[in-house]
Amino acid sequence: MARVNHEERRREIVEAVWRLLENGGLEAASVRGVIAETGLSSGSIRYFFSTQAGLHEFAMAGLADRVQERIRDAATVPDLARRAVAMVSELMPLRDDTERELGIWMTFVTKGRHDPALARIVTEQAGAVREFLTTVVIDLIHLGLRPSDTDVDSEVTHLNAVIDGLTFELLTTPGLISRDQAGATIHRVLLPDQGRPEQEGTSS
Template sequence: MAQVNPQERRREIVEAVWRLLEKGGVEAASVRGVVAETGLSSGSIRFFFSTQAGLHEFAMTGLAERVRERILRLATEPDLGRRAVAMVSELMPLREDTERELGVWMAFVARARHAPGLARIVAEQATAIREFLTTVVTDLVAAGLRPPATDIEAEVTHLNAVVDGLTFELLTAPDLISRDQATAALRRALLS
């Protein structure tokens, strides 16, 4: 009998949670739903996640980890302007994969109002995004791509609002703005 790779099994379960969230929201992403989606036993799922809240928290943390890994890979782009746009773009639904992830993330954010563990993760992620944007803007100023007297904190607040606003519009009213228009707006917010 083949031995189960715990990391692989966790990924399989999390992928099932994401599919269920896409199909039917947070209510569908239950242990029972994951059992039906994966064919695994409830005992097998509970071995990895003792509660439904823990399952949701792990899935949400996994989303953030995927985004972080892509951003780190993009950090090798030598042109700072292109690097900044590419890295910050990972926070927006500008491709099919990021649209899927952010749709799932929005479902978790809505659930976080009533789930303390998810609320903690949302707050941690918001802080991490602010820190990331602060680094991006600081680097742009240091490289002369933004004015030297830039108010970093004010620019980060503005950039965060641009990213969140464009993301919300792309997810909820995609006929109002194209991905190319959103990318151009992000580029202007970052580099002008």
């Protein structure tokens, strides 16, 4: 009997949940819907979650995992300035894949206004983003790419607000701003004294 690869199975289920959300909203993303979408047994699905609330938490965790994975990949960019911009850019819908995922995330954020369990996860993820941005700003200071007297808390608050604002505009009113314009804005906020690195594939 073939051994189950739980990571592959997890990714398969996450993708199924996201498809259901995109096609039918939160109501369609049910345990029964995932079983029908994947063709997996009830037992296989319930290994990962057994309730509607658990399903939503599972899907949100999958979103966070994807972002963290891409940030780790971006952290391998050799040039320090490009690395910082690339890592932070993974928090924004500058490509088709990140636009899709952040659109799904927005659905959960809206639902979280009336769902304490989802609200808790949204808050935890927002806190993790704030910690990540704090690390980025501190690293830029240590690397000499930001002034040594930078007010870290203020800069992180500003950066976070810009990311959220650009993300909201790109998702809801994309005609007002392009992905390239958003990417350029993030670069200016992160590295106001640096020239903008050449962008790669942000407008696809």
